[in-house]
Amino acid sequence: MLRPGDKGEAVRLLQQKLHRGHYYFGKINGVYDEQTKMAVWALQKHRKMMPQGEVGSRVWSALERPARRRPLVPGGGANRVEISLRDQLLTVYRDRRPALITHISSGAEVRYCEGGRCGNAVTPVGDFRVARRAPGWTTGRLGSMFNSLYFVGGIAMHGSTKVPLRPASHGCVRVPLTTSKRLFEMVKIGEPVYVRGSIM
Numbered sequence: 001m002l003r004p005g006d007k008g009e010a011v012r013l014l015q016q017k018l019h020r021g022h023y024y025f026g027k028i029n030g031v032y033d034e035q036t037k038m039a040v041w042a043l044q045k046h047r048k049m050m051p052q053g054e055v056g057s058r059v060w061s062a063l064e065r066p067a068r069r070r071p072l073v074p075g076g077g078a079n080r081v082e083i084s085l086r087d088q089l090l091t092v093y094r095d096r097r098p099a100l101i102t103h104i105s106s107g108a109e110v111r112y113c114e115g116g117r118c119g120n121a122v123t124p125v126g127d128f129r130v131a132r133r134a135p136g137w138t139t140g141r142l143g144s145m146f147n148s149l150y151f152v153g154g155i156a157m158h159g160s161t162k163v164p165l166r167p168a169s170h171g172c173v174r175v176p177l178t179t180s181k182r183l184f185e186m187v188k189i190g191e192p193v194y195v196r197g198s199i200m
Helices: 009-020 034-046 057-064 177-186
Strands: 080-084 089-094 097-103 111-114 117-120 126-129 132-140 143-152 155-160 173-176 192-196
Touching: 009 034, 009 057, 034 057, 034 089, 034 097, 034 173, 034 177, 089 177, 097 173, 097 177, 126 143, 143 177, 155 177, 173 177
Parallel strands: 080 192, 155 173
Antiparallel strands: 080 089, 089 097, 111 117, 126 192, 132 143, 143 155
């Protein structure tokens, strides 16, 4: 059994297996840190387990077998991004195969007022394309974003230091920081982005 904060060869092996499964894109350093925990959450959600930080026999056995999960948009392009609001998961497909699977935090679906600006914290559902890319950190009226990939108006997929297990954003799709670096490398202008489901 591994838990956040653990260190050693077993954690290094976990990170290697998570990386091979396309869940983890951080350093393979044998330290069970926050980014490793969020990769574990991604695996657990992808395999229909309750997301939690502990890694026991169910997680180890899931890492040994291929996932059998239907895509959200079976007829989508060979290269695309799929976002499941229900599962709070983002999957990047390359040549019709999952190449990146990550835990996300989408719009909280509440009314907000911050910095004199009010709105509804909703991640829109539909078929979109990446329209703009903003590398590195940018700060707007609603907070800081890292490696932003805008797909509808001011709504983006982006790295964040806060990616909780609940929908908590103003509408953007928050991604763990180390994963957002790989996401930004992979996804270019014009890439299809399919958002499906509901957080309820």
